[in-house]
Amino acid sequence: MNMPFGLTIFFGSLTLWSGLLIWGLTNKKFTPFIVFGIAFLLFMNVRYLIEGAPAAIAFFIGIYDVLDNIGLQSGQTAAALATCPDNACTVWGSTYELHPSWGTAFHDRFLNGTEFRTNLLYAHLTFNSIVFVLMHIQLWRPGTATNATLHAYLGRVSFACLTIGTVCAIWLAASHGSVDEYGGNLSMYGFWSMSFFVYGCAVMGVLAIRRGDVTSHRIWMIRFAGSMWGAFWIFRVILFVMGPILRDYPSANILLCIWVSAPLGILIAEVVRRKILDPQSNGANQRGDLAYD
């Protein structure tokens, strides 16, 4: 079995990244893990703009093929697995003939869908990727006296990008009612709820700073960052890990990710803030340093 070169890089990076998480949890230092997560996200998303959606989706599905097929005997299948024409929905060639059924539907939607739908996807992932990078810059360089103007400017740019990225996501999800492999209307409402969690945190953060409440602004923007990590990384990690466990239940895995990832991200961000960031920034304030430095 020859693993495609891109997937070798992907799984190697995933292993390294897991190591950075373990190191971070042990030492309570997460900067290497976060920086790697940003670079890794760009590696995953920029390929859509270089290769086009169908090829990038085939790479994406190739990741899930590995675990979703684990333990299956030849000729055996499962309710949440499907085939696709000419096996074109994966980068694995003929190695895996069965794929997660959300994946075959995803590939088909952008191989045979309208140009407008594909452009919505490009706009969605481009603007959300920009926000993902900018929000870390904002958290690392909060709007303290020396940095106030740049922070406010980047904040406005981020919010505008987030608005475009979220509108595109809501629009894409509006057509999911007829996609049974995603879970139909449950997928549509789930993605809308995800948009609500992500955008809602950002709006709360903006409203807080508009009334001059810096403390609430910081809290809501950390929650917002958690929701973005949830919507992107936690979503994809759950989808990967739960694939073989839920493959007998149609749409269960994708629906779980759609409904749970953003609120789970907010919850984790809240715990990280209370247990790690607040004690660190209290210590920094007492020493007269900048928070998050």
Ligand code: HEM
């Ligand atoms: C506001 C929360 C989010 C919602 C509601 C959302 C929704 C969606 C929807 C509906 C699709 C298309 C599925 C289809 O129509 O077949 C999609 C795909 C995608 N989204 Fe999002 N998304 C969100 C957050 C994010 C974030 C934060 C990023 C990146 C920073 C991102 C990047 C992508 C990518 C790259 C794809 C293509 C699938 C993949 O390769 O992973 N999304 N999203």
